[in-house]
Amino acid sequence: MTNQIAHQKSQSTLPPSSLSYLIFLFPLVLLLVSPEPSSGSPPAADAAGPGKVLFEKRCAGCHSLDQDREGPRLRNVYGAKAGSTPTFKYSSALKSSQITWTDETLNKWLADPDSLVPDNDMEFHVPKPDERADIIRFLKAASGK
Ligand code: HEC
Secondary structure (H helix, E strand, O other), X not given: OHHHHHHHHHHHOOOOOHHHHHHHHHHHHHHHHOOHHHOOOOOHHHHHHXXXXXXXXXXXXXXXXXXXXXXXXXXXXXXXXXXXXXXXXXXXXXXXXXXXXXXXXXXXXXXXXXXXXXXXXXXXXXXXXXXXXXXXXXXXXXXXO
């Protein structure tokens, strides 16, 4: 008697559709179990993600990646010397600053351009540290660094 009940029970906990659950869950389990794809350097789309949107919101009024506007083109700015786009007319302050654009210098520039380079021509800053970090990551990726 008890055997029969147990038998029925085990059948009822395994409905025919459970196979499709397994098929559905299997890739998810694999994703959770194997850390490889998400470790190491993040995929390019992720790296560009929030920074790209912020760049378009905050910077694109004056900058584009590939054309000079009110500000110089910025595609290869990361790792470059400040004021080194030959087609753009910089302030002499920025041109003679001897700065190389890195995470650190870009962070200072975006936080407060005037304290990094007094008398420069960029009248804009980004007060939020996390926004600066995202924008710098975007510029770095756009520069292939
Ligand atoms: C109101 C216009 C304006 C906005 C907005 C602006 N910039 Fe600029 N930017 C300039 C100008 C003008 C210069 C050149 C400054 C100079 O010659 O002193 C410049 C220069 C720069 C430089 C130095 C480039 C080089 O070749 O050395 C960087 C980097 C930069 N901007 C990044 C940004 C980023 C990132 C943003 C958005 C968060 C931004 N700027 C927003 C006008 C702007």
